[in-house]
Amino acid sequence: MFSYCSDPSTIEGLKWLSCYLTTGKHISMYWSFGTVLLLLAITAPTALAFGFAGATAARSRIAPVSWIGKGYTAIVRGVPDIAFFLFFVIALDQLFEWIRHEVKCPDWTDPIRQGNDFVVCTEAKLPLGNAAAWVHDTYAFFLAVLTFSIVFGAFAANVLTGAMRAVPRAQIETGEAYGMTERQTFWRIMVPQMWVYALPGLSNLWMVLIKATPLLFLLGIEDIVYWARDLGATKTPKFTDYPHGDWRMWYFLALLVFYLCFTKLSEIVLDRINRRLTLGQATAAGEAQRKAAA
């Protein structure tokens, strides 16, 4: 990075550190912070959408739709995220390729499964075999986001279902009494009121989601923990210009600080949202109305 870094063995102290911390590998690590933040930024709304769809489906009058909603929450919520990540992404990827294969190569006669191998026609590969590296990375990232969203969507669905149920019956009933359709009571009364009840659960979920990002490396994304492990491991002079002992401790400490800061920031934002939601309801009395105790 800096001009004086050309021969690291001759420099010491802060200068050495400045060179060390700006190696290409470290830069990759810094980028991976961005990857994690981007993943969170995309996953959170997507998971919320999945959750909303799941919760809405679960309370549907039409039995099969309701089963799908309930099945989705029950099954996905039942599986530890690690176990899910260890086989689901590959399955998802194969599913997409299989669909493309059916569409793009209808004349293909060879079986898709050849022994252990999963073989689709070249045009069906996702991304195409000769696509640029960034396309592959983006696709992997997209799969990761999708997987995270499916998993956390199930939990969000659970929280939202609970919140919908927590809206006092009397409030919905009144809407019905005024001739609102089910749709109208849902969108005009239930949905605006449920956020107050959902927010604590969703905040908790957001915290858990932040804490789940270290599992990204299982999905083939090089995340901050991957780099911290790698960079912190003992480095012998043979393979690096910057040999050092077992420094994982320091790298993990840095991660700890990052996560704590990010959590703090989240808490501030969530607190603000909460204050806005309870505006005017803060002093509510009775079973329905709640208030942040003074």
Add this chain to the structure above:
Amino acid sequence: MTCWDVISDYGLRSLGFGERLLPRDDFTICKQVVLIGSGMIWNVYFGTVALLAGFFLAVGTAVAKASANPLIRKPAEWFIFVFRGSPLFIQFFFAYFAFVSLKGAVPALGGLTAAWLGAVIVLFLNTAAYSAEIFYGALMSIPKGDIEAADAYGMTGWKRFRRITFPTMMRLAWPSYTNEAIFLFHATTLVFFSGFPSRGQMGDALYYANYFADKTFNPFVPYPILACYFIILTLIVIGIFGLVNARLNRHLPQQNRGKLRLRLNLIR
């Protein structure tokens, strides 16, 4: 080798009983199911102990966080913040590191570096922090009228807490707390995956699933088996928590309760 033999050989392998060696060839579905199931003993153990112990610490911490006295409130806030704000595996990393150094200084504390004690302590603190935040949130949203009536009748402190605040707090927190319990059981898979070493090839369900995935190179058998076990475990957790929930909500008008029961039936 019939499946019965497999069960007697490997059913308690995760605790060190039965066959000394793990299967090396002929990875039948039966073997995978039995051995992964054997590993579930650890997951259940970690989860149950941490959850039960964590509950009490969580209630205490939640109340402390709601305290007006900063000497009580601040430590509770920091405890929740640190354990809720950092990923579990970083907690495992530092805990293991600390336990190893502690063992060097005080040999009597040797058990801490073993998963059965060390990991349980970390999980216990972790779930206590998350649950405390949930309970605190519930504490904050107890209907004003309930507290007011208690105040008006001169109920304070422990009395008001035990009779009015606590039952309502539990009722409000229960759905989220159920989620937390599920998360905790899921988190137990991290113990051997990125936390503590497994000794003598005794490990949890994920350890054995991983073993089979590594031997057969086919993730589509062992991990779904693991998933099934966890779905069953989760349903049991949901079932037990659902019973408690029904009890906590027994005062709600009939039709609402009916709905809840119906839902649980469907999931079961």
Add this chain to the structure above:
Amino acid sequence: EGHSVVRLGTEGAYPPYNFINDAGEVDGFERALGDELCARAELTCEWVTNDWDSIIPNLVSGNYDAIIAGMSITDERLEVIDFTENYTQPDPSAYLALADADVDLSSAVIAAQAATIQASYAAGEGMTVLEFATPEESVAAVRAGEADAVLADRAYLAPLAEAEADLAFTGENVLIGGGVGMGIRQSDTELRDKFTAAIQSMKADGSLNALIEEWEIGELF
């Protein structure tokens, strides 16, 4: 052309075979080898890193076309994938312990990376195995006195033994794995043959031995 770009999957955390260098690129013995093989086979190659646990499932699923990650050729693996001809000799494993310790290997607590051939070997020998998620942690356990010795590939341990005075090899080397080869999908015989031919040509002109010597991998051909 189906193989207009051949994607090579590696782990990137196992020096000297493969690791990420200071610049953040894949480096090591296999990087040099792989680039040379691709040149000889007239293929355009691209490097991909992947977690060790899912490195084979991702190959058979078609996410890359070859594994070149210090993977020993074993019967178990051969049931699922094909290998090219081996490009190293069977790879010895070794025990590393504290330099001043007097370790009785038959009763010792041995640290190893979870789900490796070394871990199951030690378990098979009746030793008490402590399994860690990463090789780094298993070495750290020896430093901390949690384990008496660590069993791992000698090529991985050698630089550590060299760099740290308080660590030293103990006991005999053990031959667990076969030689290392490139893993290829079973349906992809064409690619396997191309790489095997390239490896043979490198063996023949001695350039493979030169690489093995340069990276201190082990025995020469």
Add this chain to the structure above:
Amino acid sequence: MSNTPVIEIRDLHKAYGQLEVLKGVSISAEKGQVISLIGSSGSGKSTLLRCANLLEDSQKGDILFSGEPVEWKGSGLNRRPANQKQLLRIRTNLSMVFQQFNLWSHMTILENVMEAPITVLGRDKSETEAKAREYLAKVGIGDKCDVYPAQMSGGQQQRAAIARALCMEPEALLFDEPTSALDPELEQEVVKVIKGLAAEGRTMMIVTHDMRMARDISDHVVFLHQGLIEEQGSPDQVFGAPKSERLQQFLSHSVH
């Protein structure tokens, strides 16, 4: 046509679990009629109104609106309204003021009043706002438009609930103790409003504990006792010459 009752209830039965609350009640209200329901606490007055609005499912008996009977499916404890369209049509022509007010807690008072006319009847927004403000002023809380329900006194909430029902301008209105939290002055205001509505030809059923008000405003008074109609008739009959012993006793406590 004018002889068809706007609301007609025939032999209605309703039970909560084991507890039989309504044991066969028949009432009919013609256009422009004001019917008062009186009776002691727990006699089933609120339940009757809620059944009339189809908020509670009844187990037996018929409910007719302008001669059109509510269609049912199932029977006994499983009886439900069968026709969603019909249900909606009925409810838009029927507004209710709840005993516990049930204002929507996430909306300001003005929003509470404007909500149903706009979303259900599809009325024009600015027109509705003007009308809502007018009704709120009419019940004396024109200055509380932008306040949330939780920040109002009991009587203010009750008046907001009345304004909300009025703003729907429905054919028929159901009031559950609409003046319980109001002082006599405001009560008179509400009585005036109700009389005005009756003059406009709107039909009303009013649950009340205030015998003076019942006498004042109703065309017909129904005395409910333990789930049955014990006595009914014109106010003069009911209050002036009660026949049943139970009603005599009930009335003996209120002075007029």
Add this chain to the structure above:
Amino acid sequence: MSNTPVIEIRDLHKAYGQLEVLKGVSISAEKGQVISLIGSSGSGKSTLLRCANLLEDSQKGDILFSGEPVEWKGSGLNRRPANQKQLLRIRTNLSMVFQQFNLWSHMTILENVMEAPITVLGRDKSETEAKAREYLAKVGIGDKCDVYPAQMSGGQQQRAAIARALCMEPEALLFDEPTSALDPELEQEVVKVIKGLAAEGRTMMIVTHDMRMARDISDHVVFLHQGLIEEQGSPDQVFGAPKSERLQQFLSHSVH
């Protein structure tokens, strides 16, 4: 001693944010006295009772119980009771019936009534149960002991709330519209109960909209208007010969 008022409020000020609700109210209630608070909706009656019970912090003025002034710390918007022990002592001697009842929803009615005597006063359990059942029977809901509040009608809930207050057997009681949801018959019952309590020497402050009841039971009537006491005096004075124009107008609507 008997001349020291049991509850004395001096120049009390209270505002919600910008809204000044009480602008300097003074009331004193001697032992065995029944004081009625009347006034239009939103005039601050509930707020006054809540301040008297120290549920709301007031910004200025004193509150004394049996001559003992409440100790404050801070001033203005930050004024809070300073002495927790004192607060408790006061509240155990003072029971309140809320306008919205505030029954504990997770307890049955019997449990609601038994709760405070047992946990706060440390009374014997079986004795309290007997007493609780007695009070519940007194207000006419002896058969609803094991029912949860959500399963009761409005009037039943209100009576349960009254029974809960009575079972504490406190020196003084605060009632916020205790008969709003009750029919005239039950109202008479409650009036009887209140008179009995007064005869036992208990002090009471009652917010009510029912002028007949106010006239019937009170020793002293206070008319609150826009946060100030507009007029006060004996029932005969206040109802028979109201001086202020505002009160005359207020009363003109109720017939006696």
